[in-house]
Amino acid sequence: MAPPPLIAGQFAVDLARPMPAWGGGQECFGATDTKSGRADHMALLVRRDAPLRVQAVNSLATMPIDGILTPVAHGPALGPPLGPRGVPAWFVVTHAPPGPPLWGPHAPASVAWHEQDLLRDVLRPIAQALERLQARHVTHRGIRPANLFRARPGDPVTLGCAWAAPAASLQPAIFEPPYAAMCLPGGRGEGTIGDDVYALGVTLLVLATGREPMAGMDDAAIVRRKLEVGSFAALAGEERLSPAIGDLIRGMLAEDPDHRPPPVLLADPAAARARRVAARPPPRAQRSLEVGKVTAVNLRTLALAIATTPEEGVRQMRAGAVDRWLRRALGDSTTAVQLEEVVRRRAAEQPAEDVVADATMATRAIALLDPLAPVVWRGVALFPDGLGGALAGAAGQEGERLLGEMVAAEAMGSWAAMRPERCDPVLLRVEAHQNMHMQRARGLGGGTARLRYGLNPLLPCRSPLVGEALVARLAELVPALEAIAADERRREGVPMDAEIAAFMVARSDMPVAGELARMGEARTPEAAALVLLRMLAWLQERQRIAALPNLAAWLGSRLEKLLDDWHNRPLRARIAEALAVHVKAGALPRLLDLLDDRVAKQRDAGEATQAARLVARIEAEIGELQAGAAGRAASAREAGHEVVLGVGMTALTLSLIATLVM
């Protein structure tokens, strides 16, 4: 039987030991530390469209935090069997939870907790853990009863994993602030520790009541309800809570994260309860405004309405219905004037039919109406630091096009400019500009794919060429292509496509973009293959891969036509022989030296020109010689007559002398 795959050369994943509900919503298996022999670990499988939180994992792996299942290692499973479905996979290894989850089908019981138990076993340990996380500038974003574990009643709970997927992407809508819940699952961003406090507040509410609030409502309805009446009212409005727990939860569920008690305060529940932030509920309009299918009753729901039905929202804004409603129904002339300015600016800058300008206007309007709201672009919402996760989740879907459009319009910069008190608008504008530049390159190595890999350092390459091979780092690309090239039926075209190109540009520190541009501009497939050979040869040398015979055979077959560029036939034959030798040896750099020797090619071309001139001269001389037969005959006749006449004159002279002498 094949040995189990090892993570980081140490942890063996036992695929036969699945641990459902222990992975915080992710597929999870038992794991053994092969060095210590302890089997009290678990490995969380990272989905290919949901990259792990690299910064959080790296930060926590070096120094674990008590009370949290922090990661101890991560990496691809090397060696067969490769993954649960026979395909290679990336795993994050943590210690196994001390016991079953507090909530869900695998929980011992879902009953209401006593107040003291809640404060002692849940609030305090989690608050302390959050305090330590905050000190490391890391958020959890996975706090909910189903992700809290303990061995037995009376023990403090342990926070489960939330590292093997984008932050908060696995959180149900009720446990997230409405602004995070309305985002794409991968686009919720790392958030702040205040978002963890919110989730902890909802968790306390669930445990205190023994049931999940707003059950049966869809996510959109939950978000709308929370924004209409406020999170506390929406979640706990009809619940009977003890005054201590009620006060705590009310503070923790404040809409504004700045109004929520920090973890350090929560560690002392009495102090946290005493801390009251005077946050007035948003003023409610005298009459509602229908925007599409959404009814706006205050600024937050108006922003939500424009976010969810952007076309109708834009139409009403441009028609002046929204600012009239703001003035007359809500009595907020300040916001109305600012909104008018946004609409006027859009009308002045771009033509009326420009949908991108409409979307930018909607983004600005939403940020103006509700500064806590995320960036919204034509119905797609996300926080700026969630762009990478959102792109990973939306790859190959309609959402990817919208996200690309948003990046191209630098919508995040526009969003930040409308709420400078809530973020660093200069920093976000610069980031938006950088993202736009990263995406701007067209053709190979550009587009949203480039941005996707650039923002997700461990996102596997999703090229159809590499198929199920796990290629998350540049070092894994060439071996994967070599393995694919082993099957001759898969050797179609060249081993390169837009995904691989974008992956290489994002992961490589060599100027790959220039080479890819040359490849795109190549006039012939052979010239393109030569550029690709240059890049792969560089990788082979850089990664010190001894031989790539299959890849060499693939590229060699595409490059054979380049031999025609050599004019000298004996030299061409010698190069063809050397090519076959290097292909067999799998030496891409040698292939490149052979086929891309520009000095030798120039010399060959020069000599070929000289040879052609020489042939032309020879042909001209042959022609002249063939055409000169008549001239030569005349010359011969002339010369013959001269000789005969000379002989005759000599004889005549001798005869004359003889006659005179006698």
Added chain:
Amino acid sequence: MAGTRVVAPGKPRSWIWAQGLACGLLVATAAPLAVTLAVLFAPAAAALVLAPVNGRRMAGVLLVYALAAALPWLDTLWNAARDWAACLDLLGEMRLVGICWSAQAAGWLLAEGIPMVSRLVLETRVRARIARLREARGRLQVEWGLAEEGKGEA
């Protein structure tokens, strides 16, 4: 102006009239000598009239050979009476006529043969040169892939 002969530029003037006058004077003043010369130089005269090309040139060659052969007898005739009897005696000597005509025949043979041999030598050398050039061209065409371009060449 009537009576004025216009000679085309570059065209040699004809001296036939002068030759005719000289022949007429010779026949009128020394008829036996003229007859003797006519008999001895008959092949040259025939070449002048009958040769398809370069008749005058061939006639000149034959005349030189005839003179070389007949000069001693003509000297004898010039020093003798130059009358009809001496001329007939001379013409009656078949050896003289045979030598003179043989010399002219030899001249004719040489004039026809030497150009032919000369041409043969020239053509042989040219053919050898062409063969060497073709070989060099073929080598270049094969080495540099120029065969397609030179295909039309024989």
